[in-house]
Amino acid sequence: MAAERVLRWYEDLRGRELMGFELKEKFSAWGVTDCFCDFDDSLVGTKGVFGVATSDVGQILFNRARALGREISFASAEEVARECLKYIHGLRSQFSVDRPVTLLSVLLTARHLGLGDKDEEVGRASDRMARVYGEDIPDVFPGARETVAALRDSGINLVLATHASPEWTRIKLGGTGLAGCFKGVVCFDVRQPKANQWRSHFPILERDPTRVLVIGDNYWGDIFPAVSLGARGAWINGDQAFSVDSSTGDGRDFSDRVITAHSVGDVVEAILRA
Numbered sequence: 001m002a003a004e005r006v007l008r009w010y011e012d013l014r015g016r017e018l019m020g021f022e023l024k025e026k027f028s029a030w031g032v033t034d035c036f037c038d039f040d041d042s043l044v045g046t047k048g049v050f051g052v053a054t055s056d057v058g059q060i061l062f063n064r065a066r067a068l069g070r071e072i073s074f075a076s077a078e079e080v081a082r083e084c085l086k087y088i089h090g091l092r093s094q095f096s097v098d099r100p101v102t103l104l105s106v107l108l109t110a111r112h113l114g115l116g117d118k119d120e121e122v123g124r125a126s127d128r129m130a131r132v133y134g135e136d137i138p139d140v141f142p143g144a145r146e147t148v149a150a151l152r153d154s155g156i157n158l159v160l161a162t163h164a165s166p167e168w169t170r171i172k173l174g175g176t177g178l179a180g181c182f183k184g185v186v187c188f189d190v191r192q193p194k195a196n197q198w199r200s201h202f203p204i205l206e207r208d209p210t211r212v213l214v215i216g217d218n219y220w221g222d223i224f225p226a227v228s229l230g231a232r233g234a235w236i237n238g239d240q241a242f243s244v245d246s247s248t249g250d251g252r253d254f255s256d257r258v259i260t261a262h263s264v265g266d267v268v269e270a271i272l273r274a
């Protein structure tokens with residue numbers, strides 16, 4: 001596994017030096033001076049945090065509905081949790097995932113179970129969900145710390161670029177110990193379409209898109225908008241099946257500027273191989 005190779009490389013001083021040097025050469029050949037790296041589900045498992053929270057919410061609401069003898073169409077707490085997650089996903093496409101969206105999802109799920117907004121257990125479920133933004137710290141993916149360190153060692157200007165709020169990002173960076181790994185942190189204004197976010201940020205950051213490498217797990221959010229402006233992309237595509245060259249939809253083929261990596265631990269390997 002390439003991810004293991006990055007871990008091994010990084011434990012060895014010679015390996016580290018070599019990796020930093022090779023990356024530097026590659027970036028210089030590409031003319032790339034800046035790297036914008038996504039955070040949630042690229043470096044850390046934010047989906048996992050939501051999975052645990054919605055599971056707890058499902059349990060609380062299911063128990064309450066049963067205790068009150070409500071006629072419900074859900075057979076288990078897991079089904080209630082799935083319903084809550086469905087609301088989050090549905091609302092996310094329009095409003096991004098922020099605190100109001102997740103709390104609204106709890107209230108809508110509760111109503112589906114015949115529970116009112118003022119019910120104290122619904123309040124408890126809302127409080128549980130709110131912890132996502134305060135106390136729950138996502139796991140750092142294997143190889144993420146080493147990948148970030150390797151990119152930094154290469155001398156590239158490494159910036160964290162995220163669609164989450166500054167406050168939540170600060171908490172997650174502190175909790176994961178990744179604060180201080182980046183030269184800067186950009187929290188995009190999510191009230192505008194993703195393409196506009198990138199288009200308006202490149203000039204603000206005084207960055208030429210053609211000198212930028214973006215790294216992220218969301219092809220349409222992190223990679224496509226930046227690459228269509230001239231950047232290079234490293235798409236962490238996990239098990240997603242669709243291929244980059246057939247995905248642009250408008251006939252443009254960016255496959256020569258987008259590389260894919262299965263996980264964040266594979267990103268360095270994928271860059272060096274390109």
Ligand SMILES: [Mg+2]
Nearest residue numbers: 038040041042
């Ligand atoms: Mg992401």
